[in-house]
Amino acid sequence: DAKTTQPPSMDCAEGRAANLPCNHSTISGNEYVYWYRQIHSQGPQYIIHGLKNNETNEMASLIITEDRKSSTLILPHATLRDTAVYYCIVRVEDGANNLFFGTGTRLTVIP
Amino acid sequence: DTAVSQTPKYLVTQMGNDKSIKCEQNLGHDTMYWYKQDSKKFLKIMFSYNNKELIINETVPNRFSPKSPDKAHLNLHINSLELGDSAVYFCASSQNLGGGTQYFGPGTRLLVL
DSSP states (O other), rough: OOOBBBEEEEEEETSOOOEEEEETTOOTTEEEEEEEOOOOOOOOOEEEEEESSSSEOOOEEEEEEETSSSOOOOOOOTGGGEEEEEEEEEEOOSSSOOOOOOOEEEEEOOO | OOOOEEEEEEEOOTTTTOOOEEEEOOOSEEEEEEEEEEETEEEEEEEEEETTTTEOOOOTTEEEEEEEEEEEEEEEESOOOOOOOOEEEEEEEEESSOOOEEOOOOOOEEEOH
């Protein structure tokens, strides 16, 4: 059920912006892009989601390309506590409400 | 003030035993879930419940039986435990069945010897 492709790992210097890419070339018109992260030994944590427009909240920004085939999660000022596995998920807002987690990107923030 | 809580945090048991994991959410959500994360870190949905009614059963062996006594609780009973059941089990909740924003518990680490 892998509808997204993400790099397996990335490094980012502390204090710099972390840009995590995600390809979802087969995304349907009614599928949203969701981002979650899982810090070591903890439960996954919701970050942000969007359909077409770019979105921003207190945690991150989500940039979705115009053709919706890819997106980028931006953590504007990465801290050591942002070290985690980041999952990009596409899903329809329907009753099944399944979240299919792929392998994600392991982001390591370096001091 | 934990939003989604699970007990126990760790569970070590012998093959063949029956065990339960409890989950409670204090968010007033209608929908609750159980996920399994195996040793390779793949996280897969097992069940979802909406207003105490089973919605999704993702081809999980019938040794696993979820029970929802009320909207705020979704417990997971596992009969005749096998070595392959060793994993981390996460409970989650969402406001309703359609939304994709889920809140996860801290996980229960199950080790079957």
